[in-house]
Amino acid sequence: KAGVTQTPRYLIKTRGQQVTLSCSPISGHRSVSWYQQTPGQGLQFLFEYFSETQRNKGNFPGRFSGRQFSNSRSEMNVSTLELGDSALYLCASRLPSSGGYSYNEQFFGPGTRLTVL
């Protein structure tokens, strides 16, 4: 099975621009989560999508948004980029929960390295 893929792998933008990152989950995985990783803040949860619906959301401003398509592929968008948005953005997928309780691990993609100048 192919793993989680993320595109692009590297991106350089300037302040004020917007950016869209893409994630294709493992086949059959309907849950997709996004994380931001920085040296100072570590791994922070952005949001999780399941069956095209946002199921959980982390503590990020509204400039960060996402969506999921019917084929479970997901995109995240950051508008009005700030220098502090420079980070590695990781996408992860997993099998859906059963009965509200999930033992399922998440499988991570290689990440998109975003640099904001």
Added chain:
Amino acid sequence: AQSVTQLDSHVSVSEGTPVLLRCNYSSSYSPSLFWYVQHPNKGLQLLLKYTSAATLVKGINGFEAEFKKSETSFHLTKPSAHMSDAAEYFCVVSDRDTGNQFYFGTGTSLTVIP
């Protein structure tokens, strides 16, 4: 509320000696616990997971971890370190109280000295 504390931000060991990476967690319910490894400029790879079955969990590359509920700990060990083990390690807790969201520790950087 869920949280994870990785007690050491950096650990250095000599090649061939044991590895111990410490993790304490808090959780309202019976948690799922995971250890992930991240090599430089790579995504995260699952080492092992605990999901309320056996308390001693064996993972890939010779790693194992023991779930101790009384101590709320889930320490990661390996009998003999290899140079390729040098990486960042993350302990993760998840439970249904927060919709199975993953909570990551701050990470432990493992250095292996030849």
